[in-house]
Amino acid sequence: MAQPPTDAGHAIAVSDLRMRYGDxxxxxxxxxxxxxxxxxxxxxxxxxxxxxxxxxxxxxxSRSAGSVEVLGADPEHGGERWKAxxxxxxxxxxxxxxxxxxxxxxxxxxxxxxxxxxxxxxELLDVVGLATxxxxxxxxxxxxxxxxxxxxxxxIGRPALLFLDEPTTGFDPHARREFHELIHRLTxxxxxxxxxxxxxxxxxEKLAERILILAGGRIIADGSPDQLARAxxxxxxxxxxxxxxxQVHATDDATAFARKLLATDEGAVTDLEIRRASLEExxxxxxxxxxxxxxxxxxxxxxxxxxxxxxxxxxxxx
Amino acid sequence: xxPAVNAYKTGWRRALIxxxxxxxxxxxxxxxxxxxxxxxxxxxxxxxxDVDDSPVSLGSMNMPSLIGMMIVWGGALGVLSTMLLDRTNxxxxxxxSMPGGMTGYLVGKLGMTALVTAxxxxxxxxxxxxxxxxxxxxxxxxxxxxxxxxxxxxxxxxPLGAVLGALFDNPSSMxxxxxxxxxxxxxxxxxxxxxxLPEWLQVIGQVFPTYWTGLGMRHALLPDSxxxxxIGGDWRTLTxxxxxxxxxxxxxxxxxxxxxxxxxxxSGSTMTARREKMQQNWG
Numbered sequence: 001m002a003q004p005p006t007d008a009g010h011a012i013a014v015s016d017l018r019m020r021y022g023d024x025x026x027x028x029x030x031x032x033x034x035x036x037x038x039x040x041x042x043x044x045x046x047x048x049x050x051x052x053x054x055x056x057x058x059x060x061x062s063r064s065a066g067s068v069e070v071l072g073a074d075p076e077h078g079g080e081r082w083k084a085x086x087x088x089x090x091x092x093x094x095x096x097x098x099x100x101x102x103x104x105x106x107x108x109x110x111x112x113x114x115x116x117x118x119x120x121x122x123e124l125l126d127v128v129g130l131a132t133x134x135x136x137x138x139x140x141x142x143x144x145x146x147x148x149x150x151x152x153x154x155x156i157g158r159p160a161l162l163f164l165d166e167p168t169t170g171f172d173p174h175a176r177r178e179f180h181e182l183i184h185r186l187t188x189x190x191x192x193x194x195x196x197x198x199x200x201x202x203x204x205e206k207l208a209e210r211i212l213i214l215a216g217g218r219i220i221a222d223g224s225p226d227q228l229a230r231a232x233x234x235x236x237x238x239x240x241x242x243x244x245x246x247q248v249h250a251t252d253d254a255t256a257f258a259r260k261l262l263a264t265d266e267g268a269v270t271d272l273e274i275r276r277a278s279l280e281e282x283x284x285x286x287x288x289x290x291x292x293x294x295x296x297x298x299x300x301x302x303x304x305x306x307x308x309x310x311x312x313x314x315x316x317x318x
Numbered sequence: 319x320x321p322a323v324n325a326y327k328t329g330w331r332r333a334l335i336x337x338x339x340x341x342x343x344x345x346x347x348x349x350x351x352x353x354x355x356x357x358x359x360x361x362x363x364x365x366x367x368d369v370d371d372s373p374v375s376l377g378s379m380n381m382p383s384l385i386g387m388m389i390v391w392g393g394a395l396g397v398l399s400t401m402l403l404d405r406t407n408x409x410x411x412x413x414x415s416m417p418g419g420m421t422g423y424l425v426g427k428l429g430m431t432a433l434v435t436a437x438x439x440x441x442x443x444x445x446x447x448x449x450x451x452x453x454x455x456x457x458x459x460x461x462x463x464x465x466x467x468x469x470x471x472x473x474x475x476x477p478l479g480a481v482l483g484a485l486f487d488n489p490s491s492m493x494x495x496x497x498x499x500x501x502x503x504x505x506x507x508x509x510x511x512x513x514x515l516p517e518w519l520q521v522i523g524q525v526f527p528t529y530w531t532g533l534g535m536r537h538a539l540l541p542d543s544x545x546x547x548x549i550g551g552d553w554r555t556l557t558x559x560x561x562x563x564x565x566x567x568x569x570x571x572x573x574x575x576x577x578x579x580x581x582x583x584x585s586g587s588t589m590t591a592r593r594e595k596m597q598q599n600w601g
């Protein structure tokens with residue numbers, strides 16, 4: 001049961017990843033690395049290429065160009081031993097509906113035996129909160145229960161890396177919260193590296209230590225939820241009335257701007273208002289514009305709001 | 319344990335579990351029993367219909383033919399329909415995501431199909447032996463022949479089903495395959511002696527396995543004098559084994575390459591696309 005070292009080096013290293021369907025470029029040079037351990041969220045509007053990216057990492061899909069390394073191997077030539085160290089939870093899975101929950105978990109564990117000691121079925125069902133459903137048929141599970149079973153099957157071989165693609169799509173708030181708690185439990189368990197995709201900023205902030213925002217075929221922001229929030233808040237919007245007209249100005253230094261404005265207005269400025277931008281607002285605008293088909297403009301506007309120094313430098317050199 | 323051995327063993331356990339599930343799920347049992355019961359009922363009424371040159375009634379002659387047909391349908395179409403369904407609901411993709419999962423999946427599904435088909439064949443056999451005059455094992459070597467036709471028939475048709483399953487990826491292609499299969503049954507001497515057909519249709523019928531499994535089962539289960547109805551008045555035992563073996567070899571030769579190509583192409587988004595297409599087709 002020799003378990004290759006997983007702590008050394010990157011869990012995932014992606015460089016200049018490109019994907020083209022017909023004449024449409026979905027990924028136009030994606031770069032990122034993820035170290036072993038922790039939860040990373042790949043956040044982006046629907047249709048931004050999150051699923052494409054994650055499928056390339058999983059080895060389900062061939063890329064057009066670029067280099068990708070997952071757990072030390074190219075996913076296109078991963079092999080069974082490599083596969084044994086990964087867990088995959090897809091957006092929607094309705095497989096093996098006639099099996100009973102416990103039978104399925106116990107049986108699927110057997111595939112991993114040559115590589116690692118899989119979870120015991122009862123223990124694992126306990127972890128994901130399905131102990132009382134053990135004897136039920138899989139097709140009778142609710143949506144939330146089904147997804148928790150998918151997670152159980154994803155982690156059954158004690159993977160070094162777990163992929164979750166839009167894990168809470170279609171959940172009610174209660175099922176969502178239970179699922180978030182499960183993910184927190186998983187990260188406490190054995191230091192599995194988790195990469196999840198989501199279009200929901202709130203979910204990314206709750207679950208992930210690091211957020212990568214994918215839009216327009218590139219990673220356009222990268223940082224901890226806190227870093228991104230602070231970066232977004234650097235810009236402020238100043239509004240006031242002057243000569244009966246509404247004036248709006250965006251600035252990085254609202255205090256200095258306001259001081260100067262009031263010093264020279266000769267009492268004409270009224271209704272002065274300063275609002276710090278939030279990450280949420282910036283992201284919402286991004287999603288709206290993206291869905292309206294203005295991907296490039298959406299990215300530009302988002303970046304102008306999100307003044308992440310390191311990132312701006314990188315964009316400037318392009 | 320050696321990973322490959324583990325995958326095969328786990329796959330075999332899957333075959334046993336899924337056979338049990340299949341035989342214990344009322345909806346699946348009804349799905350299998352209903353069409354068979356319908357066919358058998360028709361044959362029961364044909365027990366009074368005589369066939370020229372034949373020592374047994376049309377009903378009794380058709381009973382072994384039906385068993386022969388069951389091998390091909392259960393084998394080839396059984397695997398095909400399972401694979402089409404499993405590519406839509408994610409069962410196959412799940413297998414792809416696990417180490418040795420694809421091997422285990424195929425061993426499991428092919429094994430399950432063989433077991434379930436063999437079970438159905440045995441049920442039909444018992445019905446034939448009990449209710450149809452002239453349907454019996456004339457000598458011990460006929461038992462052997464019965465088992466040999468069953469075994470070779472399954473080995474020929476199950477990989478054939480897997481080849482079809484690898485080529486077609488949409489549940490609506492089931493109809494595309496069903497139609498020619500129905501046509502083949504009509505020219506394979508299952509429900510009437512094939513000698514009643516024009517010669518060129520006889521030739522086409524004899525290319526495919528259904529004619530030969532039917533012939534083999536008639537040989538195993540009918541009195542010797544029933545051979546008078548067959549082409550050339552001969553059971554052509556050697557030819558039967560050669561044709562079925564040729565189908566087995568051909569399917570087994572193509573299956574691995576096609577199946578690995580299929581596995582390579584399988585992904586979450588192709589599955590979603592397939593499902594959306596299916597929903598559009600069904601309104």
